[in-house]
Amino acid sequence: MMTFQGSHILSVSQFDRDAIAKILTVSAQMMPYAARKKRCYVLDGAILSNLFFEPSTRTRVSFGTAFNLLGGFVRETVGEENSSLSKGESLFDTAQVISGYSDVIAMRHPKMHSVSEFAQGSTVPVINGGDGANEHPTQALLDLFTIQSEMAKFDKGLDGLNIVLMGDLKHGRTVHSLSKLLSLYHKVKITMVSPKALQMPDAVVSTLTNAGHEVIITDTMAGNLACDVIYQTRIQQERFASKGEADLYRGHFSLNRNIYRKYCRENTVIMHPLPRDSRPEANELDTDLNDLENLAIFRQAQNGVLVRMALFALTLGVEDQLSQYEKPVNWYSNK
Ligand code: CP
Numbered sequence: 001m002m003t004f005q006g007s008h009i010l011s012v013s014q015f016d017r018d019a020i021a022k023i024l025t026v027s028a029q030m031m032p033y034a035a036r037k038k039r040c041y042v043l044d045g046a047i048l049s050n051l052f053f054e055p056s057t058r059t060r061v062s063f064g065t066a067f068n069l070l071g072g073f074v075r076e077t078v079g080e081e082n083s084s085l086s087k088g089e090s091l092f093d094t095a096q097v098i099s100g101y102s103d104v105i106a107m108r109h110p111k112m113h114s115v116s117e118f119a120q121g122s123t124v125p126v127i128n129g130g131d132g133a134n135e136h137p138t139q140a141l142l143d144l145f146t147i148q149s150e151m152a153k154f155d156k157g158l159d160g161l162n163i164v165l166m167g168d169l170k171h172g173r174t175v176h177s178l179s180k181l182l183s184l185y186h187k188v189k190i191t192m193v194s195p196k197a198l199q200m201p202d203a204v205v206s207t208l209t210n211a212g213h214e215v216i217i218t219d220t221m222a223g224n225l226a227c228d229v230i231y232q233t234r235i236q237q238e239r240f241a242s243k244g245e246a247d248l249y250r251g252h253f254s255l256n257r258n259i260y261r262k263y264c265r266e267n268t269v270i271m272h273p274l275p276r277d278s279r280p281e282a283n284e285l286d287t288d289l290n291d292l293e294n295l296a297i298f299r300q301a302q303n304g305v306l307v308r309m310a311l312f313a314l315t316l317g318v319e320d321q322l323s324q325y326e327k328p329v330n331w332y333s334n335k
Contacts, residue, residue: 053077162188
């Protein structure tokens with residue numbers, strides 16, 4: 001199994017099943033702290049630099065929250081225009097400087113492989129919070145944690161999973177990373193529903209087929225959504241040459257209650273990395289699904305805190321010391 005302490009987390013390709021099992025186990029141990037039932041201060045005094053050079057709500061805030069929940073401090077930079085990258089400073093130089101201020105760095109950047117380039121200049125672990133259309137490894141880990149938790153309700157696991165990935169599979173980095181992780185399990189059936197122009201990259205499909213999994217590629221919802229999990233994605237407008245080009249594909253694969261009832265199974269779990277595009281022309285995951293118990297999207301987002309706490313504990317080598325650094329909480333909490 002990989003050594004976590006001191007390692008960068010850049011791609012899901014660095015994990016084997018044992019490493020993933022370790023991350024998911026430590027994530028589950030974070031539940032009482034994430035729910036604020038107990039405080040943990042195992043990272044007291046440590047500093048996270050949270051560098052987000054591309055918009056984010058969940059990933060940025062949950063990285064910061066995760067670090068705070070382990071007792072650490074968070075410094076943030078948001079937007080390339082507010083950093084000296086806009087003055088021509090290289091990623092390498094930025095990494096040399098910021099790693100001098102920090103114990104760990106989380107970073108999102110619009111350019112593919114930029115976080116790896118940055119990591120080469122860093123003296124502390126760097127965690128990829130999304131690099132262009134390439135990867136979003138922490139999202140894939142929280143997705144896997146969510147699938148495992150949701151499937152456990154039906155006495156199912158990750159092996160034998162029947163999952164549908166739907167939407168912009170070409171540009172959606174979350175589905176790239178999740179597919180690679182799923183390739184490590186046994187007998188997974190993956191149906192990829194997208195417009196022809198937005199199909200999953202061949203390299204990702206090959207990773208799955210080479211591992212012996214069943215992959216169906218289609219541009220039709222009818223007859224293809226009877227699955228354990230349907231994972232919807234947004235049209236990634238920021239990866240298109242223009243809004244007009246992205247508009248060509250909006251609204252083609254909207255999931256609503258009617259479609260769900262017609263084509264999904266009674267217990268199909270609905271996931272989405274969020275944000276969902278709720279504008280009428282897109283409406284990719286209709287709000288008429290909001291009261292379905294199987295809509296897991298907000299539980300999924302919550303799980304991001306657990307997984308990111310686990311990654312901080314593992315990369316900073318404190319995963320076995322959590323209980324030694326606990327305190328009770330003394331405020332009202334309805335968690
Ligand atoms: N899922 C996700 O990456 O969301 P944000 O873009 O809001 O971080």
